[in-house]
Amino acid sequence: MTDTARIIAIANQKGGVGKTTTSVNLATAMAACGRRVLLVDFDPQGNASTGFGIKLDARRDANSYRLLTGEVGAREACYKTDIAGLDVLPAIVDLSAAEIELAEVDAREFRLQTALQIVVAHYDYIFIDCPPSLGLLTINALCAADCVIVPLQCEFYALEGLSQLMRTIQMVQQGLNRHLVVQGIVLTMHDSRNKLSEMVANDVRAHFRNLVYNTVIPRNIRISEAPSFGQPVLIYDLKCAGAQAYVALAAELLSQEKEAV
Ligand SMILES: Nc1ncnc2c1ncn2[C@@H]1O[C@H](COP(=O)(O)OP(=O)(O)OP(=O)(O)O)[C@@H](O)[C@H]1O
Numbered sequence: 165m166t167d168t169a170r171i172i173a174i175a176n177q178k179g180g181v182g183k184t185t186t187s188v189n190l191a192t193a194m195a196a197c198g199r200r201v202l203l204v205d206f207d208p209q210g211n212a213s214t215g216f217g218i219k220l221d222a223r224r225d226a227n228s229y230r231l232l233t234g235e236v237g238a239r240e241a242c243y244k245t246d247i248a249g250l251d252v253l254p255a256i257v258d259l260s261a262a263e264i265e266l267a268e269v270d271a272r273e274f275r276l277q278t279a280l281q282i283v284v285a286h287y288d289y290i291f292i293d294c295p296p297s298l299g300l301l302t303i304n305a306l307c308a309a310d311c312v313i314v315p316l317q318c319e320f321y322a323l324e325g326l327s328q329l330m331r332t333i334q335m336v337q338q339g340l341n342r343h344l345v346v347q348g349i350v351l352t353m354h355d356s357r358n359k360l361s362e363m364v365a366n367d368v369r370a371h372f373r374n375l376v377y378n379t380v381i382p383r384n385i386r387i388s389e390a391p392s393f394g395q396p397v398l399i400y401d402l403k404c405a406g407a408q409a410y411v412a413l414a415a416e417l418l419s420q421e422k423e424a425v
C-alpha cells in the first residue's frame with residue numbers, strides 16, 4: 165500500500181445506471197475490509213450524501229461545492245460516518261453552478277485534484293461519485309483520479325454512450341491526466357431471468373473482455389430500499405444478494421490492486 169490514496173472515479177454520463185449505488189456500497193465494502201476510505205459526493209443531486217443519511221443542514225456549510233470554490237478545505241468538509249474508516253465529503257445542489265462558475269477559472273479541470281491533495285495521505289481509497297454528464301465536474305473527477313470504474317446497466321441502451329465516455333477518458337488521458345486508466349466495467353441491475361439482461365452482459369464481455377468485472381450486481385430490491393433508510397445496503401441487509409455482490413466486487417478490486425503491485 166502506498167502512502168497516498170488511490171483515487172477512483174465512478175463515472176458514466178448515462179443517468180440511473182448505478183453510479184451512486186456502486187460508490188456508496190463499494191466504499192462501504194472497502195472500509196469493512198479495513199481500508200481508510202473517503203467517498204466524495206460530486207453530484208449536485210447529493211444522492212450519495214442522502215444514502216448515508218447526511219441531513220441537508222449538516223452539509224450546508226461544508227460540501228464539495230464549497231471545496232471547489234475554496235471556501236472550505238477538504239479536511240473540514242469530510243464527514244465521519246457511523247462506519248469505521250469511512251468518511252463522506254457531501255454535496256448540495258449548489259454544485260450544479262460550478263459547471264458555469266468554473267468555466268472562466270484558471271486550471272479549472274484541476275480544482276478537485278488540488279483540493280484533495282491535503283487529505284490524500286489520510287486515506288487508502290478515495291471514491292468520487294460523478295454526476296450523469298461529461299461536463300466540468302466529471303472532467304475534474306477524471307483529472308483527480310488514478311482510475312475509473314464504469315457501472316453499466318444491463319439494458320438495451322447500455323452500450324449507447326459508452327463510446328462517448330471512452331472518448332472523453334482518452335481525451336483526458338492525452339491532454340490532462342496521462343496516468344488515468346479504466347480500472348473496470350461493472351455490470352449492474354442484472355436480472356438473470358431476463359434474456360435481454362443476459363444478452364447485454366454477453367455483448368459487453370465480448371467487447372471489453374478482461375475489463376469487465378466477474379462480479380455482476382444483480383437487480384435486488386434491498387439495494388433500492390437501503391437509501392431511504394440512509395444506509396448502504398451492506399448495513400441495511402448484509403446477507404442479501406445485492407450486498408454480497410458489492411462485497412465480492414470489493415474483493416475483486418483488492419485482488420486487481422495486488423496483481424498490479
Ligand atoms: N442493483 C440494483 N437493484 C435494484 N435497484 C438498483 C440497483 N442499483 C441501483 N438501483 C436503483 O436504481 C436507481 C438508480 O441508481 P443510482 O442512483 O445508483 O444510479 P446513478 O447512476 O447514480 O444515477 P444518476 O445518474 O441519477 O446519478 C436508484 O433508485 C437505485 O436505488
Ligand SMILES: [Mg+2]
Binds near residue numbers: 294295
Ligand atoms: Mg448518482
